[in-house]
């Protein structure tokens with residue numbers, strides 16, 4: 001039942017993969033920034049995903065080694081590593097999904113916006129490549145500041161004439177993962193049963209877990225709601241401080257990135273009822289052009305952007321409080337891309 005396959009191009013090993021023919025997935029996925037703290041475990045998790053047939057690992061350097069390593073895992077996806085701008089085309093050609101964790105992470109004392117000057121240019125150049133080589137791919141942006149990098153990507157695609165708002169996503173899944181974990185621990189419910197939307201953006205007060213809609217619903221005190229909201233908003237900073245100068249969340253982010261990527265792939269396959277929160281071009285909150293809320297994923301990407309539903313007074317206030325910052329971050333991204 002095992003057949004040998006020819007090793008994909010640019011992987012350093014020469015032994016060839018052993019593939020399980022009957023489980024071969026259909027989708028080609030690229031990770032850009034694949035040699036980094038998020039990129040490596042995310043690459044591994046995508047190698048484990050049965051929907052993936054071809055996995056392309058791209059970075060400015062180091063990807064031949066990472067790809068060789070991951071390619072030895074005995075799952076069916078073919079793995080190839082590509083390094084440097086000259087190989088971006090090969091990494092992107094034919095991709096159905098491109099995941100971008102390329103860019104610098106925070107150190108203690110920094111905000112995500114402090115990463116703008118470096119990461120804005122990285123995201124812009126990678127999106128130019130996507131517009132040229134795989135304009136129909138779904139794009140999952142992890143690089144911070146997400147509140148600005150997603151609008152940058154949108155502008156790049158608009159300029160190239162390839163923009164489809166249904167295909168561009170800022171990945172906010174880590175906020176959802178955190179909020180669910182914190183709620184489950186605090187309220188003593190099994191974490192796998194917790195369903196909880198997190199809306200807004202992906203930075204500080206723009207992150208809003210909607211505890212009024214959590215399932216299973218437990219009686220939460222105002223103090224609990226406030227504490228869990230703040231902990232979710234500061235979850236990234238908690239990790240940055242704990243890592244003490246060695247970067248930000250990588251492993252939990254790889255897990256969250258793989259969850260969201262899988263939802264996108266399931267949507268492409270036509271699976272029904274695939275709903276995740278994501279930061280997309282949106283009309284959900286008037287005056288805020290990008291916003292994270294529940295999105296139904298399907299063959300064309302974001303098939304439906306769902307409304308916020310009923311919010312508590314606490315959540316309405318938090319929504320008001322985030323508006324200025326979110327609008328400013330979006331404008332900053334748009335202005336950068338246009339300049």
Ligand code: NAD
Pocket residue numbers: 032033034035036037038039058059060061101102103104105106115119122125126141142143144145146171172173174175202247248249250253
């Ligand atoms: P890292 O420094 O460990 O890895 C980043 C990788 O990007 C490096 O390997 C680097 O070589 C690569 N890179 C830089 N420029 C590139 C380019 N032009 N093309 C391809 N690759 C390039 O950082 P990390 O910890 O993996 O974090 C990456 C980004 O993800 C950061 O901006 C971080 O803030 C962000 N992040 C976002 C979330 C989220 O929830 N959306 C969570 C955690 C981290």
Ligand code: LMR
Pocket residue numbers: 105106112144174202235236237239240248249
């Ligand atoms: C996170 O939420 O962990 C990421 O956005 C990384 C960071 O800088 O906090």
